[in-house]
Amino acid sequence: MTHLPRLHARARRLTHSSADAEDLCHDACVALLEREANGARIERPLPYMMTALRHAASARLKLASRQDVLEDDDHPQSDDASLACFCTEVLAHLDTLPQTDRALLRRVAFEEITPSELAKELNIPVGTIMSRLARARARLRDAVGITSAF
Incomplete structure (x- = not known):
């Protein structure tokens, strides 16, 4: 896929590690493939995957912040x-x-x-x-x- 280098570069800017960037790229590609498997025709796959990438990064960030709050509450005072x-x-x-x-x-x-x-x-x-x-x-x-x- 010709869009992977740009997608990976964007994912790397959104995350702190290469492994997380790979996960985000994977999530974006899966989102595109699932959408097409459900019959949707994506005319411009790169903008679609960039948006999916941004949404996945945002969801991971929210999840991580919730987990940090829970971990802080777990420690007994x-x-x-x-x-x-x-x-x-x-x-x-x-x-x-x-x-x-x-x-x-x-x-x-x-x-x-x-x-x-x-x-x-x-x-x-x-x-x-x-x-x-x-x-x-x-x-x-x-x-x-x-x-x-x-």
Whole structure:
């Protein structure tokens, strides 16, 4: 194809590497061939491929910028890291509680069951469940070393 050198030169100006330029040229050629395979007649293939090249370069640039933003968000911040460490510590201390306290706290915290639902399920008054929860939370606070309620 006689247009490939010009197409490649344009692609090289749009990208930072020869490999990326080759990919863009390939995408532009594929776009032309697909269009012709679908019955379209391209009278001026070079302008068509240059436009396809520019669109492909723009799409790659947008994708790369989105990936950069996502990668920046993936790194934990210091607040996130300290919170994660604290949560790990709390979960470790939760495992040291008596089985009944541990089960009660896990049901309410992780299964998101309300104390009233739990009371109905266990056929126990809601006040009893609330008292047991309060004692279990107090034991967990003592184990973790927290002085105020959470």
